[in-house]
Every structure is written in structure tokens, then in C-alpha cells.
Amino acid sequence: VVALSHDPGFDPYGSAFAANPYPIYRALRSKHPIFYSDKLGMLVFTRYRDIAEITTDRRFGRAPTQTTVSPFSDLPHFDRYVARNMLEMEGAKHQQLRTLVAPYFMPDRVQLLEQRVRKLTSQILDNLAPQRCMEFLEDVAIPIPVTVIADLLGVEEDARGQLRQWADATVRIYEHDHNQEDRHAAEQAVTAFADVLKQMIAHRRKSATDDFLSFLINAQRSAPTLTDDDVIATAMMVLNAGHEATVNASGNGLWALLNHPDQAATVRTSSLDAAKLVEEVLRYDAPLHFFHRYVLEDMTFADHKLRAGDRVGLLYGSANRDEEAFDAPEDFNIERHPNPHLSFGKGTHFCLGAHLARLELQIILPEMVKRFSTLEPALDVPDYHQGLVFRGMRRLPLIW
Numbered sequence: 001v002v003a004l005s006h007d008p009g010f011d012p013y014g015s016a017f018a019a020n021p022y023p024i025y026r027a028l029r030s031k032h033p034i035f036y037s038d039k040l041g042m043l044v045f046t047r048y049r050d051i052a053e054i055t056t057d058r059r060f061g062r063a064p065t066q067t068t069v070s071p072f073s074d075l076p077h078f079d080r081y082v083a084r085n086m087l088e089m090e091g092a093k094h095q096q097l098r099t100l101v102a103p104y105f106m107p108d109r110v111q112l113l114e115q116r117v118r119k120l121t122s123q124i125l126d127n128l129a130p131q132r133c134m135e136f137l138e139d140v141a142i143p144i145p146v147t148v149i150a151d152l153l154g155v156e157e158d159a160r161g162q163l164r165q166w167a168d169a170t171v172r173i174y175e176h177d178h179n180q181e182d183r184h185a186a187e188q189a190v191t192a193f194a195d196v197l198k199q200m201i202a203h204r205r206k207s208a209t210d211d212f213l214s215f216l217i218n219a220q221r222s223a224p225t226l227t228d229d230d231v232i233a234t235a236m237m238v239l240n241a242g243h244e245a246t247v248n249a250s251g252n253g254l255w256a257l258l259n260h261p262d263q264a265a266t267v268r269t270s271s272l273d274a275a276k277l278v279e280e281v282l283r284y285d286a287p288l289h290f291f292h293r294y295v296l297e298d299m300t301f302a303d304h305k306l307r308a309g310d311r312v313g314l315l316y317g318s319a320n321r322d323e324e325a326f327d328a329p330e331d332f333n334i335e336r337h338p339n340p341h342l343s344f345g346k347g348t349h350f351c352l353g354a355h356l357a358r359l360e361l362q363i364i365l366p367e368m369v370k371r372f373s374t375l376e377p378a379l380d381v382p383d384y385h386q387g388l389v390f391r392g393m394r395r396l397p398l399i400w
């Protein structure tokens with residue numbers, strides 16, 4: 001058993017990290033592949049092998065085995081609807097909820113949305129074309145996934161405008177540097193969002209529709225343990241997760257493509273496999289870099305002693321650039337195959353929305369570069385916001 005490696009000065013909320021975390025990850029993988037972070041208060045894993053193993057080892061989980069005081073007891077609605085969603089469950093309850101919801105997000109079902117996503121993308125790009133400039137995130141990367149997920153859930157038009165702000169405020173809490181004001185904003189957002197969902201549920205109890213929310217309510221008849229809180233938490237999770245990461249993946253991916261003009265040219269001129277392009281975009285600059293697991297029993301793992309109740313950090317963003325797992329990992333290569341990146345996670349919590357996210361990205365990214373043959377960013381240095389969990393840009397202005 002090795003002693004805990006000293007904190008190597010990992011500063012995920014510094015500007016160097018926001019600008020480019022990858023050289024920092026590379027140095028960590030070679031010198032401190034497993035280290036204790038004082039800032040995060042946990043042991044952090046940087047190597048592909050360790051991370052992939054932890055996500056599939058049942059001695060680790062998203063929920064601690066012993067009941068501890070909730071870190072969100074001061075935020076009653078957040079605690080009730082976000083801190084207890086599917087991603088924060090383990091074992092039988094997680095299995096039950098996931099099995100129930102999964103068919104809705106399987107490829108055959110998601111494929112039915114293809115025409116809708118294509119049409120929506122075309123319409124948005126048709127409207128923008130005469131302008132010869134756009135802010136990619138506001139104009140394209142946000143409206144497409146927000147519209148798709150809001151349609152899927154059946155959110156009425158007048159509530160849609162707020163979804164983005166609610167999701168932003170809610171997920172801010174996942175960053176370790178959040179402050180009291182952020183906590184207050186998250187609680188407010190979750191409260192408002194839950195009120196809208198409760199009204200939607202009441203409506204559907206009177207007359208069912210054919211959306212995801214009616215599907216969940218209907219499932220309650222045969223699964224009495226599926227509470228109203230579960231329905232609200234699941235709907236909220238799907239709405240938030242359903243667009244935050246997709247927005248950032250679109251921005252990060254388009255930036256990568258535009259900075260590799262030869263590869264953008266390949267997308268324009270050949271019958272490229274859009275699936276390969278999207279997997280590489282997700283690997284090369286993932287929108288989600290960091291997740292944690294609880295240690296469920298005392299054990300020794302990778303020569304480190306771990307105690308039940310400890311948390312460990314998994315740097316998916318680093319695993320995706322691990323030279324032991326990928327050839328030339330620092331190269332952006334849209335033909336890369338195989339590409340077993342960890343951007344959607346692995347194991348029991350593997351992203352439920354992966355097929356939907358892939359469908360959207362496989363349409364948006366090729367469409368953007370094909371439609372605008374002279375497309376270029378209107379800034380020299382990408383404007384990434386600070387963050388360890390979420391990696392994405394504040395804005396991506398484009399001209400053509």
C-alpha cells in the first residue's frame with residue numbers, strides 16, 4: 001500500500017486550467033496518476049485504466065451506503081429533486097428506475113426523432129444564412145437540444161424560455177467552487193421548475209398525452225414504488241442533462257473542427273462517417289470532465305487504502321487523452337477507430353441519453369461546416385468558462 005500522494009497543486013478553478021486542461025492532465029498522468037486533492041477533498045484518478053475499472057467495480061457507487069447528513073439540507077427542493085435523481089442512486093432503486101426509462105432512449109426510439117432534428121437544424125441555419133455571422137451557442141447549439149428535449153417531455157412553449165436558465169443555475173452546484181449565492185439561485189430554479197412539472201403532471205393525470213411525462217405517469221400504475229418525487233426528479237434530470245452537455249459538446253466540437261481545416265474539408269467533401277467524427281469530438285474535448293464515486297466498503301485499490309464513505313474523483317477528461325489507451329491521443333483525428341472514450345461514462349451509470357446526444361451532434365456538426373464553406377471563428381482564442389465538471393465555451397462567434 002502506498003502513502004497518499006501529496007496534493008500536486010491541482011487548481012481546477014484557475015485560468016490556466018480553463019484555457020487548456022490537457023497539458024495539466026498529461027503532467028498528472030505521468031507524475032501523480034493518483035493524487036489527493038486538498039481542494040476537492042478526495043483522491044483523484046487520472047488514468048484510463050483505473051477510471052474504467054472504478055466505474056465497473058461494484059465496490060464503488062454514486063450513493064454512499066451509510067446515511068450521512070445531506071450537503072443540501074439547506075436547499076430543500078434541490079435536495080428532494082436533484083440530489084436524489086437516478087444518477088445519485090445505486091442498487092435496486094437505480095436499476096428499477098433505469099430499466100423503466102431506458103426504452104425511451106434506445107436507438108430505435110431515438111431514431112424516430114431524426115427527421116425532426118434535421119428539419120429543425122435546416123430551419124435555424126436557413127434563417128441565419130443571410131446574416132453572414134452568428135453566435136453559435138445562442139443561435140444553434142442551445143436551441144436545437146433544448147427544443148428536442150422540451151418536445152420529448154412535452155414542455156409548453158411559454159415555459160421553454162426558462163429551461164436554459166434553470167438548468168444553468170441547477171448544474172452550477174456541481175462545480176466545487178460554487179458560493180452561497182449560487183446555492184440560492186439553484187434552489188430557486190429547482191423550485192420554479194418543480195412547480196411547472198407539478199402542473200404538467202396534474203394536466204396529464206386528467207388527460208394523457210404521448211410525451212415522456214405521460215409515459216412516466218403511466219408507469220406509476222404498474223410500479224407503485226415510483227413516487228411523484230421520482231417522476232419529477234427524472235423529468236428534471238432528463239431536461240437538464242438532456243441539453244447542457246450537448247450544447248458544450250457542439251461548441252467544443254465545432255471549435256476543434258474549425259481549427260483543423262484539413263479535417264473540416266474532409267467533412268465537406270467526402271461521404272464521411274458522421275459517427276466517427278462525433279466520437280472523436282467527444283473524446284478530444286469532452287463537455288463533462290469530472291465525476292465522483294463513493295467508496296462502499298473498506299478496501300485497497302491500485303495500492304491505495306480506501307475507507308467506506310470516502311469519495312474518489314474520476315477525471316474522464318484525462319482518461320480520454322491517456323497515451324496508454326489511445327494512439328497519438330493529443331491528435332484530433334475524425335477517422336479514429338476504435339474510439340473507446342469515457343465521455344459518456346461506463347458501467348451502470350453509462351449515459352442514458354448517449355444515442356440522443358449522438359444523433360443531434362451527428363446532424364449539427366456536419367451541417368454547420370457543409371452549409372457554410374468559408375466558416376471561421378471570429379475570435380483567435382477560445383473563450384472557455386472556468387470549471388472542472390463542465391467544459392464549454394461562454395460564446396463562439398462565427399463569420400462566413
Ligand code: HEM
Pocket residue numbers: 086087088098105237238241242243245246249287288291292342343344345346348349350351352353354356357
Ligand atoms: C454530449 C452529451 C452528453 C454527455 C457527454 C453526457 C455524459 C454523461 C455521463 C458522463 C454520465 C455518467 C456520469 C457518471 O459516470 O457518474 C451521464 C449520465 C446520464 N445522462 Fe448523459 N450526457 C450527455 C447527454 C445526455 C442527454 C441528451 C440525456 C437525455 C436524456 C442524458 C441523460 C443522462 C442520464 C439520465 C444519466 C444518468 C444515468 C444513470 O445514472 O443511470 N445525457 N451522462
